[in-house]
Amino acid sequence: MIECLVPSVVATAETRGDVLDIQLFPEEERSLGRAVEKRRREFVTGRACARRALEKLGVASAAIPSGRNGEPVWPPGVVGSITHCARYRACAVARLGEVASIGIDAEPNAPLPDGVLEDVAFGTELELAAADWPVQMDRLLFSAKEAVYKAWFPLARRWLGFEDVELHVDMKSRTFCARLLLPGPVIDDVQLTAVPGTWCVEHGMICTAVVLSMTDATGA
Numbered sequence: 001m002i003e004c005l006v007p008s009v010v011a012t013a014e015t016r017g018d019v020l021d022i023q024l025f026p027e028e029e030r031s032l033g034r035a036v037e038k039r040r041r042e043f044v045t046g047r048a049c050a051r052r053a054l055e056k057l058g059v060a061s062a063a064i065p066s067g068r069n070g071e072p073v074w075p076p077g078v079v080g081s082i083t084h085c086a087r088y089r090a091c092a093v094a095r096l097g098e099v100a101s102i103g104i105d106a107e108p109n110a111p112l113p114d115g116v117l118e119d120v121a122f123g124t125e126l127e128l129a130a131a132d133w134p135v136q137m138d139r140l141l142f143s144a145k146e147a148v149y150k151a152w153f154p155l156a157r158r159w160l161g162f163e164d165v166e167l168h169v170d171m172k173s174r175t176f177c178a179r180l181l182l183p184g185p186v187i188d189d190v191q192l193t194a195v196p197g198t199w200c201v202e203h204g205m206i207c208t209a210v211v212l213s214m215t216d217a218t219g220a
Contacts, residue, residue: 002083002090002104005198005209009098013052014090015043019045025063032066043087046072046082049091054078057093071153079151089204103150103210107143109136109201118146120162121130128169135201141167143208146194148178151210155192165195174199 003012003081018041032043050072051177062075074080080093081102092104112120117138121129129138145162150161166179176197182191196212 001088001106001200001202001205001207002092002209005104005200005207006092006102006211010094010102010211011053011056012090012092013056015045019048019089022048022051025065027063027065030065030126035164036074039116042084042141046084046091049089050080050082050093053091053093057095058113059093059145060121069153071150074105079154081147081148081202085097085205092209093198094209094211098213100212101151101154101210103152103197105143105146105150105191105208107139107146109204109206110139112138112142117140122163123166125167130166133171135206137169138201140169140206140208143206144169144176144178144197147197147208147210151195152184155212169199176212 002014022044024047028047032040033044047064050064054061059075059078061183063076064072067073072080072082077096078093079099079102080091080098081104082091083104083106085106086108086110088106090104090106092102094102117129120142125141129141144167145165148165149160158176164182166181167176169176176199180193197208199206199208
């Protein structure tokens with residue numbers, strides 16, 4: 001699913017089941033700590049996907065610990081993103097220089113829990129979520145904003161709230177554009193103001209992806 005959403009310079013790996021037959025690096029074990037079994041399975045399977053994706057990229061397996069905000073810390077010269085939800089784990093990676101940043105997310109194509117939409121969508125997004133679509137729009141909005149945040153954070157190194165992004169979704173092309181409502185990171189003296197993305201719905205799941213090229217990152 002993720003592979004169809006990203007350009008060819010991005011390597012991906014995905015699985016619908018747990019992959020637990022890998023040995024974590026010591027740095028990864030420290031990041032995991034005393035996690036509950038569910039979290040351990042997600043973490044280990046996510047790192048297994050990451051190693052497969054890195055291999056496709058021609059990069060040797062390396063530790064991918066978690067940063068202070070829970071983000072994966074990639075080997076030098078690599079950018080990437082990991083996602084996990086029930087019955088699905090995936091990773092997407094690319095070489096820094098070919099890609100500036102990546103964010104991917106996967107969610108069930110089902111309504112958000114009660115009370116969550118009001119924290120996720122605002123203004124015209126609420127009208128979009130209320131309309132009748134062949135996809136669960138509230139969940140798509142959530143997933144798209146998660147993908148935007150994952151691509152944003154390595155560039156900005158600061159929080160981006162749901163309320164800090166205004167989404168416009170194109171149903172025909174299955175794309176979206178996230179307008180940033182706060183100052184974006186400045187790269188090469190140009191400020192990032194919008195983040196483009198793609199999405200798909202397959203097998204009862206929604207997948208979203210943001211791949212910022214160096215051109216996107218410089219606002220050109």
